[in-house]
Amino acid sequence: MMTAKPSTQSDPAMSSQTTQWRASVLTIFPEMFPGPLGQSLAGKALEAGLWALDAIDIRRFASSKHASVDDTPFGGGPGMVMRPDVIDAALEATLAPGETAIYFSPRGRVLDQALVREIAARPKVTLLCGRYEAVDQRVLDAREVEEISLGDFVLSGGEPAAIALIDAVVRLLPGVMGAPEGLDxxxxxxxxxxxxxxxxxxxxxxxxxxxxxxxxxxxxxxxxxxxxxxxxxxxxxxxxxxxxxxxxxxxxxxxxxx
Known part of the structure; x- marks a missing residue:
């Protein structure tokens, strides 16, 4: 069983010189990670330090007494909307210089193998996992957040999508697959x-x-x-x-x- 745990700090193995790629996941359910990413090829590569994972609790950046990250939508309607101030604070603390976050949304570019390879070529990726009805549009615009969709269906939140994207990327990293020529x-x-x-x-x-x-x-x-x-x-x-x-x-x- 893998020992990797959700954390906002890097474990020594994750900081090793062999680490090729890092995923920072902003979520209100950090306990969902590493989940299946801690098993099989991805899990072995995580333990070996070939890639790194930070699961960061968005609630840490809420200023209210009850650490609320959402509020009712202006204009009415069902559901709740994630607050721009909370999300912006989380992004500010997580994004590397020049980095743009990825937000999982049905409005985004559909994830395909070409996009997976593009993301794998980046040294780091920050994944914003939405919940409730949506994330306030203003912070998405202000941060020029990249929107990605897994397809024409609806999930309860961005966490399963983040797991899928990370798994697709990790298997492309050198040293993860036993027979890399098989990828072709x-x-x-x-x-x-x-x-x-x-x-x-x-x-x-x-x-x-x-x-x-x-x-x-x-x-x-x-x-x-x-x-x-x-x-x-x-x-x-x-x-x-x-x-x-x-x-x-x-x-x-x-x-x-x-």
Whole structure:
């Protein structure tokens, strides 16, 4: 079991020279972290100091007697809104010079592998986890907060989204994955969904493994897998397929101009 605990201070392992990437999470539920991030590959990398995690309680920055972080919305309506003064104080104490925070919102750019790689290239990321109805728009504007969405569905708060983003980033960090070359063949890396996988037994309940995978002919296997990936993407994700074709067309045009 991992020993990493929510903290606003760095543990010695986290401060080691091997740390490549740091995530600071602003939340009213710091006990939700590291959660699943303390297990498996992400957890081992956290323990080894390959990345660092700070779970920071937003309530620490509230000035009221009861540490309230929300209030009723101007103009009426359901729910509560997180106060701009509290959120701004939390961001001021957490953001590195020149850093912009990420706020999880249905209005944001949809998270994809390209954006994950972009975030992985940053030395640090501050994730603002909203709760209640929303965060006051003024602090988002004043801090030029970057908004990101996991998709067209609603969560109770930003914490599950933060866990998903961090997990996606950490597995890209050098030294985390056992076979980094395998990252190149995963879904979305080439703009396609991944091809199907098979293992022993070769015949299971009357379903046989495709013969090509037993042939030992690596080039034919590679071509078969690419064809499978294209067929699956075209059938299941026409949006990805359209972007894939557009990129191929652009690449051919650039090559022709050389």
């Amino acid at each position: 063949e995963e879904s979305f890396e080439a703009g396609l969904l991944e091809y199907p996988h098979y293992t022993r037994p070769a015949d299971w309940q009357g379903r046989a493994v495709p013969e090509i995978l037993l042939s030992g002919h690596h080039e034919k296997i590679r071509l078969w897998r690419r064809q499978q990936a294209e067929d699956i993407t075209r059938a299941r994700r026409p949006d990805l397929w359209a972007r894939y074709l557009a990129r191929k067309t652009d690449s051919k045009k650039k090559e022709a101009k050389r």
